[in-house]
Amino acid sequence: MALGMPKALKLDDPDVTLPRDVRESFVASSELVGMNNTADARIESTASPQRLAVDVRDVSLTFETADGKVDALSNVSLQIADGEFVSFIGPSGCGKTTMLRVIADLQQPTSGTLLVNGMSAEQARLERRYGYVFQAPALFPWRTIEKNLKLPLEIMGFSDSEQKLRAARYLALVNLTGFERKFPWQLSGGMQQRVSIARALSFDPALLLMDEPFGALDEIVRDHLNEQLLQLWDKTGKTVLFVTHSIPEAVFLSTKIVVMSPRPGRIIDIIDCNFPRDRTLEIRETPEFLKIAQRVRVGLRAGHSYDE
Amino acid sequence: MTNSALALSASGGGTLRQHPLFVRYAPIATIVLALIVIWYIAAVLMNLSLVRDGFEREETPYTVSELIEGTMSAERPLLPAPHQVISAFVDSVFGYAPTAPRSLVYHSAVTLSATLLGFLLGALLGIGLALMIVHSRVLEKSLLPWIICSQMVPILALAPIFVVVLGAIGLQGLLPKSIISAYLCFFPITIGMVKGFTAPDPMQLDLMRTWSATPRQVLSKLRWPSAVPFLFASLKVAITISLIGAIVAELPTGAEAGIGARLLAGSYYGQTIQIWAALLAAAVLASGLIGLVDLTERGVARQMGTRS
Numbered sequence: 001m002a003l004g005m006p007k008a009l010k011l012d013d014p015d016v017t018l019p020r021d022v023r024e025s026f027v028a029s030s031e032l033v034g035m036n037n038t039a040d041a042r043i044e045s046t047a048s049p050q051r052l053a054v055d056v057r058d059v060s061l062t063f064e065t066a067d068g069k070v071d072a073l074s075n076v077s078l079q080i081a082d083g084e085f086v087s088f089i090g091p092s093g094c095g096k097t098t099m100l101r102v103i104a105d106l107q108q109p110t111s112g113t114l115l116v117n118g119m120s121a122e123q124a125r126l127e128r129r130y131g132y133v134f135q136a137p138a139l140f141p142w143r144t145i146e147k148n149l150k151l152p153l154e155i156m157g158f159s160d161s162e163q164k165l166r167a168a169r170y171l172a173l174v175n176l177t178g179f180e181r182k183f184p185w186q187l188s189g190g191m192q193q194r195v196s197i198a199r200a201l202s203f204d205p206a207l208l209l210m211d212e213p214f215g216a217l218d219e220i221v222r223d224h225l226n227e228q229l230l231q232l233w234d235k236t237g238k239t240v241l242f243v244t245h246s247i248p249e250a251v252f253l254s255t256k257i258v259v260m261s262p263r264p265g266r267i268i269d270i271i272d273c274n275f276p277r278d279r280t281l282e283i284r285e286t287p288e289f290l291k292i293a294q295r296v297r298v299g300l301r302a303g304h305s306y307d308e
Numbered sequence: 309m310t311n312s313a314l315a316l317s318a319s320g321g322g323t324l325r326q327h328p329l330f331v332r333y334a335p336i337a338t339i340v341l342a343l344i345v346i347w348y349i350a351a352v353l354m355n356l357s358l359v360r361d362g363f364e365r366e367e368t369p370y371t372v373s374e375l376i377e378g379t380m381s382a383e384r385p386l387l388p389a390p391h392q393v394i395s396a397f398v399d400s401v402f403g404y405a406p407t408a409p410r411s412l413v414y415h416s417a418v419t420l421s422a423t424l425l426g427f428l429l430g431a432l433l434g435i436g437l438a439l440m441i442v443h444s445r446v447l448e449k450s451l452l453p454w455i456i457c458s459q460m461v462p463i464l465a466l467a468p469i470f471v472v473v474l475g476a477i478g479l480q481g482l483l484p485k486s487i488i489s490a491y492l493c494f495f496p497i498t499i500g501m502v503k504g505f506t507a508p509d510p511m512q513l514d515l516m517r518t519w520s521a522t523p524r525q526v527l528s529k530l531r532w533p534s535a536v537p538f539l540f541a542s543l544k545v546a547i548t549i550s551l552i553g554a555i556v557a558e559l560p561t562g563a564e565a566g567i568g569a570r571l572l573a574g575s576y577y578g579q580t581i582q583i584w585a586a587l588l589a590a591a592v593l594a595s596g597l598i599g600l601v602d603l604t605e606r607g608v609a610r611q612m613g614t615r616s
Contacts, residue, residue: 106514125520132518138511142533142612151529152519183613203519 053239059112071264087250095265130207131200137192146180170198190221259299269299355379422554426489434497489553493546500542504535540605
């Protein structure tokens with residue numbers, strides 16, 4: 001609404017043909033705002049046909065270290081719409097993890113503005129609007145798998161029956177039904193990471209932040225989990241922000257690829273990537289796929305030569 | 309083929325050497341045996357002049373075998389032989405009613421009650437201090453030096469002061485002893501628990517933050533369970549120290565009962581055998597207490613799914 005777009009569009013205007021899903025998301029967002037304030041809702045929806053899940057404007061973050069200042073992020077701007085799958089790719093130290101941590105309010109930017117789900121990052125965290133998956137599963141070793149899944153639910157005060165229901169549902173979603181009573185060390189690394197994804201989903205946040213979740217896994221497990229993650233995204237319609245080192249992984253999963261470069265951490269390219277939602281691993285052999293991968297690679301290389 | 313050959317040799321020669329009981333206890337038994345032999349030799353050497361003087365004073369002729377026999381059956385030897393200590397121990401444990409003032413069971417029970425109360429107080433104090441130190445940097449800076457200082461003052465110098473001061477405000481008997489015992493045993497618990505409460509992985513702490521858990525929830529669901537292994541390690545140290553504290557507290561207080569009182573009386577009257585029997589009782593008590601902590605630890609570890 002702050003973008004000053006004309007309030008020309010009306011939802012019930014027969015002349016306006018909006019795509020069906022946009023129309024639906026419009027309705028959803030007006031309900032969220034409360035129907036008594038339809039004018040505002042209308043402006044918002046005309047400003048961007050889809051609501052923004054994450055809106056980053058001119059964000060910079062400087063660390064003070066013993067060796068002096070390090071620019072982890074430098075004037076980064078990025079808009080991510082609801083339901084997108086966005087990958088962040090770049091060499092180590094390019095600030096992609098910092099970017100995710102800033103969005104999660106685990107770190108505070110030195111300057112710039114940041115909105116998550118239309119609210120400040122801190123408020124989004126306090127209202128538990130996102131789930132975070134780290135490089136390592138970070139399961140609590142003294143809790144069974146089921147109890148690990150219930151942990152965020154316990155903290156958020158869900159009822160016992162609801163906890164049980166959700167633990168079962170999300171374990172099933174990551175194909176781990178039957179492992180409820182096992183302890184984390186009894187599961188393989190890939191299974192543990194699936195549990196941590198289920199845990200992040202268990203309280204049904206609209207936004208999923210994933211920081212190299214499959215980085216420590218071997219190629220075969222990773223491929224398998226990539227396919228599962230894609231199905232999960234398709235089924236749940238969540239917005240996913242995904243940090244990775246791997247070009248094929250980024251191209252295969254994403255609707256949008258953000259290429260970043262280090263020192264100072266900044267965005268050098270944003271690539272749209274619209275393969276059908278029910279894609280399989282085979283698309284990795286197609287010319288379209290290779291073309292996008294090539295563009296990512298060129299972007300990464302450009303970032304590096306700039307640096308040296 | 310090699311397998312069957314192995315099986316043959318196992319069932320054939322050396323059945324005793326492969327018996328699990330033998331494998332487990334043979335090394336311990338060897339050490340104990342060696343110690344007993346050394347002890348007997350030392351007893352003979354140390355008591356030799358004493359016994360010889362005795363014979364010479366009475367001007368009776370003696371043989372070498374009589375001399376050696378004398379060193380092992382003296383009434384007040386410098387170093388009593390093992391069998392003397394054990395018979396005195398058995399006699400004073402089983403020879404009297406458990407409530408008789410000559411019974412070691414009675415004295416052990418008196419010391420045990422002070423030990424357990426002191427241990428409880430010390431554990432509460434130790435954990436409480438650790439919590440304060442972990443949650444506040446100011447407290448860490450202000451408390452920790454004092455905690456360390458408290459352990460540098462010899463307890464033998466402090467104990468009489470404690471007893472006098474506490475006696476002046478009307479505290480007598482069990483409590484002063486327990487307080488001295490607690491004063492000694494809180495320290496390893498504080499140090500261990502500070503380490504334990506700060507043991508969680510940064511990732512686990514970040515996760516709690518993404519769920520906007522309250523400090524209390526972080527404590528109960530993450531810091532406390534992470535600290536459990538550290539807790540038991542320090543409890544094992546603390547419970548022996550608290551036994552020593554209780555015994556030491558009995559020395560300057562002129563206690564009439566307790567292992568410490570028994571030691572003191574023994575040294576007044578030169579009853580070395582009685583001293584050693586009391587020491588043996590203290591050792592038995594200490595291993596019993598450690599065994600108890602160990603057993604509890606195993607139970608808790610099983611509950612927490614620790615990999616065995």
